[in-house]
Amino acid sequence: MAHTCRGTLSLATTHIEVGDHCHLVLSSGGRSYYLKASSEGECQRWISALQQAKANTTHLTHHSDDSGDEGPVSQAERTLTQGALKTLVSKLEDLSTCNELIGKHGAALQRSLGEFEELHGPTDGASDKLKAVNERAALFRITCNAMVNACRDFLDLAELQSRRWHRALQHEREQRHHLEETIEQLAKQHNCLERALRDPPITRQGGAEQTEGDESDEDDNTEFFDAMEESPAFITVTSTEHNQNRLSSSRQSMSGVLATDWSQENPPGQLRRARRTCIPDKPNYSLNLWSIMKNCIGKELSKIPMPVNFNEPLSMLQRLTEDLEYSELLDRAANCSSSLEQMCLVSAFSVSSYSTTVHRTGKPFNPLLGETYELDRLEDYGYRSLCEQVSHHPPAAAHHVISQRGWTLWQDITIDSKFRGKYISVMPRGNIHLQFHSSGNHYVWGKVTSTVHNIIVGKLWIDQSGDIEIVNHQTKDTCHLKFSPYSYFSRDSPRKVTGVVMDGDDTAHYILSGTWDDKMDYAKIVDRSGGCGGPEARQKTVYQTLPPKLLWKKYPLPENAENMHYFSSMALTLNEPEDAVAPTDSRLRPDQRLMEAGLWDEANAQKQRLEEGQRLDRRKREAQTTLAVEEGRHIERYLPLWFEKRSDPDSGDSSYVYRGGYWEAKESQDWSQCPKVF
Numbered sequence: 036m037a038h039t040c041r042g043t044l045s046l047a048t049t050h051i052e053v054g055d056h057c058h059l060v061l062s063s064g065g066r067s068y069y070l071k072a073s074s075e076g077e078c079q080r081w082i083s084a085l086q087q088a089k090a091n092t093t094h095l096t097h098h099s100d101d102s103g104d105e106g107p108v109s110q111a112e113r114t115l116t117q118g119a120l121k122t123l124v125s126k127l128e129d130l131s132t133c134n135e136l137i138g139k140h141g142a143a144l145q146r147s148l149g150e151f152e153e154l155h156g157p158t159d160g161a162s163d164k165l166k167a168v169n170e171r172a173a174l175f176r177i178t179c180n181a182m183v184n185a186c187r188d189f190l191d192l193a194e195l196q197s198r199r200w201h202r203a204l205q206h207e208r209e210q211r212h213h214l215e216e217t218i219e220q221l222a223k224q225h226n227c228l229e230r231a232l233r234d235p236p237i238t239r240q241g242g243a244e245q246t247e248g249d250e251s252d253e254d255d256n257t258e259f260f261d262a263m264e265e266s267p268a269f270i271t272v273t274s275t276e277h278n279q280n281r282l283s284s285s286r287q288s289m290s291g292v293l294a295t296d297w298s299q300e301n302p303p304g305q306l307r308r309a310r311r312t313c314i315p316d317k318p319n320y321s322l323n324l325w326s327i328m329k330n331c332i333g334k335e336l337s338k339i340p341m342p343v344n345f346n347e348p349l350s351m352l353q354r355l356t357e358d359l360e361y362s363e364l365l366d367r368a369a370n371c372s373s374s375l376e377q378m379c380l381v382s383a384f385s386v387s388s389y390s391t392t393v394h395r396t397g398k399p400f401n402p403l404l405g406e407t408y409e410l411d412r413l414e415d416y417g418y419r420s421l422c423e424q425v426s427h428h429p430p431a432a433a434h435h436v437i438s439q440r441g442w443t444l445w446q447d448i449t450i451d452s453k454f455r456g457k458y459i460s461v462m463p464r465g466n467i468h469l470q471f472h473s474s475g476n477h478y479v480w481g482k483v484t485s486t487v488h489n490i491i492v493g494k495l496w497i498d499q500s501g502d503i504e505i506v507n508h509q510t511k512d513t514c515h516l517k518f519s520p521y522s523y524f525s526r527d528s529p530r531k532v533t534g535v536v537m538d539g540d541d542t543a544h545y546i547l548s549g550t551w552d553d554k555m556d557y558a559k560i561v562d563r564s565g566g567c568g569g570p571e572a573r574q575k576t577v578y579q580t581l582p583p584k585l586l587w588k589k590y591p592l593p594e595n596a597e598n599m600h601y602f603s604s605m606a607l608t609l610n611e612p613e614d615a616v617a618p619t620d621s622r623l624r625p626d627q628r629l630m631e632a633g634l635w636d637e638a639n640a641q642k643q644r645l646e647e648g649q650r651l652d653r654r655k656r657e658a659q660t661t662l663a664v665e666e667g668r669h670i671e672r673y674l675p676l677w678f679e680k681r682s683d684p685d686s687g688d689s690s691y692v693y694r695g696g697y698w699e700a701k702e703s704q705d706w707s708q709c710p711k712v713f
Contacts, residue, residue, distance in 0.1 A: 047089065049089060058071050059072075119199075126185060133185055137179065137182060140171060147164065312604070313607065315632055316599065318633045343642060349621075349627070350402050355422055356410050356420050357605060359605075364381075366416075368471070375545065377476060378536050379536055385503060389499050390551060393551075397600055400626070404424055405424060406624070409616055419437055421436075422435075423678055429451065434447075446465065457489070462484050463482040463485075468683065477507065477509055478508075500520035528550060529550070530552045535547070543578060545558065618709050623713055645713065677694060677696065
């Protein structure tokens with residue numbers, strides 16, 4: 036190839052060395068690649084293919100085709116093109132040399148002619164000078180002829196290669212067009228499959244699911260799952276006759292809370308108080324994205340001044356509160372008698388917080404320092420929630436929820452985000468704490484990385500990737516959840532999540548599987564094989580499980596959601612005006628309210644005013660800090676109003692926790708302590 040990627044090896048000069056245990060080494064020009072195949076057979080197939088390709092490349096290098104009129108571009112023509120480029124460079128050097136010689140001989144000829152004109156009469160000196168002029172003229176003529184011949188050779192070679200390059204370009208265009216058509220067909224098939232998965236046809240209406248005596252049904256109902264990376268493999272078995280006793284006893288040991296059919300739960304739209312079910316449609320405003328993004332590559336997302344065109348009409352505090360959409364999972368977990376079954380529900384809750392993000396590519400508003408958000412759902416779901424922005428740089432928010440149904444949740448999240456040119460990465464830092472009142476079980480876990488792709492070109496799409504380790508500090512139970520990143524070449528379902536629930540002795544009891552945008556299933560482990568020894572041996576364990584059951588399923592989006600920022604039923608109510616809230620509440624933020632109403636120009640003006648005011652306040656605090664340091668006084672740092680930093684006795688983490696007083700201030704309507712943030 037004329038132009039190669041960094042790290043490319045030319046097969047014509049590559050040495051292929053076969054090692055032990057499915058290893059092979061490719062070496063060329065001081066660079067070596069060490070490769071490993073998954074089996075001896077695959078290793079041998081790679082070696083044969085590489086050696087055959089090397090032989091073809093070497094053969095085609097010595098037998099080039101100069102006609103330039105046959106077939107599509109091949110590896111042989113790529114090698115010829117590379118050689119032609121070297122020849123063209125050599126011809127250019129010849130032309131440069133001829134150009135220098137013409138200049139020298141031309142100058143000498145001019146000097147000789149000048150001297151000849153100074154002579155008077157046909158003397159011996161004149162005869163010598165005339166002879167010198169003739170010699171100079173002959174040299175100049177020979178050099179010019181060489182120059183012309185070199186130009187002719189260059190032109191012939193350039194025309195020959197031009198035909199080859201034109202043919203190669205035409206082939207690449209056809210290949211690109213074919214690829215575009217293939218991708219378009221794949222996208223249509225993908226959409227059809229998604230619709231089919233969302234609305235599966237009902238083929239059974241009661242009756243037995245398996246016919247007795249049909250041996251083929253046993254094989255058909257046995258489900259095999261790919262092994263998790265760094266986790267054991269597992270299979271699901273049916274209730275055949277030889278397993279009846281073991282399976283029936285296992286089912287009887289499961290509490291009724293975990294075995295509850297999720298489909299019997301009431302959707303979040305059935306509330307005691309009527310709340311809004313729609314917001315104004317999102318206007319279609321055009322924007323030159325690159326004019327904004329080109330100067331922002333590598334910067335932290337929170338420091339980039341962006342218009343509301345990239346936002347959704349919710350703040351980050353409201354997005355944190357939206358994690359409670361499936362709080363029923365925690366209500367069910369509070370009634371669990373088994374800590375392991377409780378861990379399954381807590382794990383499903385941690386996954387459910389990402390279910391609304393699959394289409395939500397809009398950026399939440401960055402809260403102002405001191406901004407708060409409350410969500411009082413005592414009548415509907417038995418909990419009260421409060422968020423406060425406790426830091427501006429880095430942006431950090433504290434969240435506290437207490438439920439009358441037996442649990443308390445708190446979290447301190449700092450958002451670290453980067454714009455990488457083609458995508459945006461959002462990395463939440465901090466832990467989520469959950470404690471159940473009756474048992475005292477204290478769960479701690481974190482969040483995974485969210486990535487928004489195709490920022491500049493293409494349709495925006497979001498992905499979640501990473502690992503979550505949930506720990507019960509009371510019983511030492513753990514659950515390792517893996518969010519698999521999207522891969523075009525993977526055979527796994529997109530947005531896949533897998534997990535294993537283990538007790539304090541690292542004995543696995545449940546397998547979790549599903550997707551973060553749809554549902555999670557759980558399966559009880561009834562038998563295991565292999566895996567005796569250390570962590571490496573445990574990865575090869577094969578678990579035998581009961582058929583999986585539904586643990587959690589996402590509620591369908593409301594009608595016309597695509598024109599309402601893809602908000603869920605709960606998200607539509609988060610910015611609904613409420614009476615008696617604090618003056619710092621996100622519902623009262625003017626730019627966010629104007630954006631929701633579709634007045635984006637006015638919203639941009641208000642957003643710029645608020646952000647400039649916040650920058651001015653920060654500069655004042657920095658100036659006061661500098662003055663205090665110079666005068667040797669105590670530095671007064673910013674203190675949140677409703678939260679304070681404490682160290683957790685179980686996990687040892689230092690985080691912001693609720694200090695109390697907010698709901699009492701709301702009841703008395705005494706907001707005198709609140710700063711003016713809007």
